[in-house]
Amino acid sequence: GENVEQHPSTLSVQEGDSAVIKCTYSDSASNYFPWYKQELGKRPQLIIDIRSNVGEKKDQRIAVTLNKTAKHFSLHITETQPEDSAVYFCAAITMNTGFQKLVFGTGTRLLVSP
Amino acid sequence: KAGVTQTPRYLIKTRGQQVTLSCSPISGHRSVSWYQQTPGQGLQFLFEYFSETQRNKGNFPGRFSGRQFSNSRSEMNVSTLELGDSALYLCASSLKDTQYFGPGTRLTVL
Numbered sequence: 001g002e003n004v005e006q007h008p009s010t011l012s013v014q015e016g017d018s019a020v021i022k023c024t025y026s027d028s029a030s031n032y033f034p035w036y037k038q039e040l041g042k043r044p045q046l047i048i049d050i051r052s053n054v055g056e057k058k059d060q061r062i063a064v065t066l067n068k069t070a071k072h073f074s075l076h077i078t079e080t081q082p083e084d085s086a087v088y089f090c091a092a093i094t095m096n097t098g099f100q101k102l103v104f105g106t107g108t109r110l111l112v113s114p
Numbered sequence: 115k116a117g118v119t120q121t122p123r124y125l126i127k128t129r130g131q132q133v134t135l136s137c138s139p140i141s142g143h144r145s146v147s148w149y150q151q152t153p154g155q156g157l158q159f160l161f162e163y164f165s166e167t168q169r170n171k172g173n174f175p176g177r178f179s180g181r182q183f184s185n186s187r188s189e190m191n192v193s194t195l196e197l198g199d200s201a202l203y204l205c206a207s208s209l210k211d212t213q214y215f216g217p218g219t220r221l222t223v224l
Contacts, residue, residue, distance in 0.1 A: 034212065043217045
């Protein structure tokens with residue numbers, strides 16, 4: 001089955017710096033890779049996603065890159081702000097068999113200091 | 115559209131009891147998935163329902179079960195509660211591949 005590894009588990013940056021979170025997946029059939037942000041006491045919120053036919057996607061200060069050959073994908077946050085502080089989860093989903101199973105990474109706690 | 119809703123938001127139960135959690139998906143979404151979130155194990159997939167059928171199941175014991183109704187609302191049930199079942203239970207609904215989460219039900223087992 002699918003396995004997703006996520007690094008680092010904790011990331012501390014200064015406001016204005018960039019943050020990069022990396023994930024690797026095991027199932028080469030995985031074709032959809034969402035990223036979720038979860039603030040303390042709140043639900044995971046989708047912030048960006050990428051499909052396997054795309055190598056990079058950007059939305060303002062957030063970008064995701066996908067390397068299918070190496071089976072890894074990364075989240076890039078530029079010009080970080082204190083409100084970016086949260087736990088970020090990557091995930092991989094297999095769709096080929098018609099059903100969805102979202103497998104999550106273990107999460108990265110991002111702390112942005114003013 | 116209204117988002118995914120879950121009831122109740124908080125529950126306190128004792129060992130051996132059973133509990134039923136409810137999830138109402140976004141209107142038009144037919145797929146509902148359930149996850150258990152704990153500090154030690156992260157987000158773990160429980161099961162997914164589509165059109166009242168369980169399509170996929172995670173690695174949880176048979177004490178964990180679920181169902182989906184014709185209006186796509188879903189319930190999950192945990193019987194013979196154990197201390198280790200204390201967790202945040204999240205449901206997510208989807209139209210295609212993107213999943214949208216509800217606020218969760220925090221279950222505490224004493």
